Amino acid sequence: MAFSTITNLDVAAHQKKSAELKARLHSSESTTYVTGPTGNGNGEVVLLLGGTGYIGRAVVPELVKRGYKPVVLARSESAKGEAEFEGADVVIGDPTRLGDVQRAVTQTSPQVVISLLSGRRPNDAEECRQVDHEAIGNGIKAAVEGEVKQFIHISDFGAYRPELIPQVYKLQVEGELMGRHHGDLDWTIIRPTAYYPYLSMTFGDVKNGEKYRIFDHGEYSVVNPIAREDLAEFIVNQVLDPHAIGRILPVGGPWTPDNTVTLKDAGQMMFDVLGKPAEFDVVTMASWDKKIANLTRAGKLYKKLAPVAFYLEAAKYWSVVDHVAPAYGTRTLRGFMEKLKDREFPTGSFRERMKSGTNVMPTDI
Numbered sequence: 001m002a003f004s005t006i007t008n009l010d011v012a013a014h015q016k017k018s019a020e021l022k023a024r025l026h027s028s029e030s031t032t033y034v035t036g037p038t039g040n041g042n043g044e045v046v047l048l049l050g051g052t053g054y055i056g057r058a059v060v061p062e063l064v065k066r067g068y069k070p071v072v073l074a075r076s077e078s079a080k081g082e083a084e085f086e087g088a089d090v091v092i093g094d095p096t097r098l099g100d101v102q103r104a105v106t107q108t109s110p111q112v113v114i115s116l117l118s119g120r121r122p123n124d125a126e127e128c129r130q131v132d133h134e135a136i137g138n139g140i141k142a143a144v145e146g147e148v149k150q151f152i153h154i155s156d157f158g159a160y161r162p163e164l165i166p167q168v169y170k171l172q173v174e175g176e177l178m179g180r181h182h183g184d185l186d187w188t189i190i191r192p193t194a195y196y197p198y199l200s201m202t203f204g205d206v207k208n209g210e211k212y213r214i215f216d217h218g219e220y221s222v223v224n225p226i227a228r229e230d231l232a233e234f235i236v237n238q239v240l241d242p243h244a245i246g247r248i249l250p251v252g253g254p255w256t257p258d259n260t261v262t263l264k265d266a267g268q269m270m271f272d273v274l275g276k277p278a279e280f281d282v283v284t285m286a287s288w289d290k291k292i293a294n295l296t297r298a299g300k301l302y303k304k305l306a307p308v309a310f311y312l313e314a315a316k317y318w319s320v321v322d323h324v325a326p327a328y329g330t331r332t333l334r335g336f337m338e339k340l341k342d343r344e345f346p347t348g349s350f351r352e353r354m355k356s357g358t359n360v361m362p363t364d365i
């Protein structure tokens with residue numbers, strides 16, 4: 001089991017700690033970063049690996065707006081006609097194949113490579129290895145060979161306490177950039193907290209009258225998620241900025257009550273935005289721990305059960321580990337939920353959503 005069991009004594013202590021942390025954040029100003037676009041390009045080519053994902057679809061238009069020439073390495077031809085890639089070149093290839101990435105670099109001569117790659121099924125250990133480690137490694141190798149000026153690795157704030165499979169690979173890539181490739185390649189590592197769709201995953205269920213699930217009091221941890229448009233602006237600010245070279249940049253959204261939340265706050269926000277009375281489905285962490293332990297044991301005998309244990313561990317991880325980073329941007333989680341209010345999108349159990357991967361929210365908000 002990846003996590004230690006939380007005792008009854010800890011339960012109250014965690015709630016108190018989260019309340020104090022939120023109070024401190026809400027009464028302080030995060031001045032690490034200054035929000036706003038800095039730096040414009042002059043047609044420099046920026047190659048995106050993972051540019052067809054949720055964040056990539058905001059980074060590409062931001063690069064175009066700021067005068068760069070984005071090139072998206074896409075697995076599917078259909079990317080060529082997509083509105084978000086207007087002004088970008090789309091090269092077809094699979095980043096898990098080194099030759100495809102090398103060809104993209106040779107054909108387009110980028111000055112910068114940005115990796116936003118991430119396996120779409122975080123519970124699939126082999127897919128994570130291929131995408132979160134090998135494919136990014138292909139990008140680094142091709143970037144060194146192509147003498148690109150900067151490699152920007154979008155990592156994960158959770159790398160500070162890596163307990164889930166993709167986080168371990170993200171951290172491994174960070175180490176490889178800092179160690180093995182030091183001197184060969186100038187790098188920038190960005191560690192974003194969480195994205196709004198993750199915290200709004202059950203919005204559709206709540207809209208349909210279901211309860212919102214919390215562990216015990218639902219206040220084990222605090223997070224300041226970041227909007228993808230704000231993150232895109234932040235990423236593009238680092239492009240070819242000499243001050244960004246060799247730096248690890250943790251980043252989240254504004255430290256305001258509308259954006260710095262416990263998971264219970266996120267649920268309360270859904271009820272408020274939808275104008276419904278709050279209804280919580282309280283599951284004890286002790287019973288969840290038992291389920292994880294049983295499934296982990298059974299997973300050793302029946303391989304098919306191992307990914308199910310992962311779902312449960314991931315749910316616990318996100319409920320108990322703080323993700324608070326210096327603030328950038330102006331958008332808030334509440335603002336995002338306001339936009340979701342009148343939308344239709346897939347719903348279903350947490351397990352079904354994990355099975356179908358990360359593509360569960362509309363990508364035009």
Ligand SMILES: NC(=O)c1ccc[n+]([C@@H]2O[C@H](COP(=O)([O-])OP(=O)(O)OC[C@H]3O[C@@H](n4cnc5c(N)ncnc54)[C@H](OP(=O)(O)O)[C@@H]3O)[C@@H](O)[C@H]2O)c1
Nearest residue numbers: 050051052053054055075116117118119120156192194195
């Ligand atoms: N989700 C969060 O809350 C969170 C928090 C912190 C950091 N991050 C990190 O932020 C970055 C961007 O996240 P995101 O939400 O934009 O990711 P995403 O939407 O899941 O996009 C993942 C990208 O990786 C590609 N990819 C996935 N599986 C692949 C495979 N088997 N072979 C080749 N390519 C594959 C996808 O290509 P296709 O479009 O062809 O599938 C897509 O371009 C990632 O590095 C992620 O780990 C995420």
